[in-house]
Amino acid sequence: MTEVIIENEFDFLYDKSILEEVEFIGLINKQGKMENIIFKNEINLTKERKEMFSMAHRLQNSMQNDFDYEFGLVRYTIIDRENARFVSMPTHLGILLAKLKKTVDPFVFINKITRMMNSSKVLFKVVECAYLSDKELT
Numbered sequence: 489m490t491e492v493i494i495e496n497e498f499d500f501l502y503d504k505s506i507l508e509e510v511e512f513i514g515l516i517n518k519q520g521k522m523e524n525i526i527f528k529n530e531i532n533l534t535k536e537r538k539e540m541f542s543m544a545h546r547l548q549n550s551m552q553n554d555f556d557y558e559f560g561l562v563r564y565t566i567i568d569r570e571n572a573r574f575v576s577m578p579t580h581l582g583i584l585l586a587k588l589k590k591t592v593d594p595f596v597f598i599n600k601i602t603r604m605m606n607s608s609k610v611l612f613k614v615v616e617c618a619y620l621s622d623k624e625l626t
Contacts, residue, residue: 503604509597513586515579520546522585531587542585545576549583563602566594577601 514525520543531538552562567574575594577584588597
């Protein structure tokens with residue numbers, strides 16, 4: 489049995505320098521649901537449209553993963569719309585999605601998030617591993 493203990497997984501999202509640059513930031517889980525979300529400005533969408541929006545980002549990421557062998561892993565995606573700019577970054581827990589203020593340079597933001605994720609104090613501890621012997625398999 490393997491147990492993974494995670495502490496302070498995304499505490500860096502509450503960093504003032506991050507929150508100053510975003511209108512919202514959150515994590516889309518593997519089922520396409522938005523969680524761990526921090527709003528500065530609410531998205532002007534119905535509940536159903538918000539769910540569709542997060543599931544669309546999850547689906548887009550999943551479809552991009554189909555080409556990891558040929559092109560390598562996706563590190564981030566930038567979507568620049570007329571009235572909004574989004575950055576999504578795959579993580580081991582799901583997709584980090586941020587709606588940036590239009591004045592924020594998305595590449596500077598991505599580098600800042602990457603540095604913070606790499607230096608976060610996440611603890612992974614393998615508590616116990618159980619293996620079946622050849623005799624147990626027969």
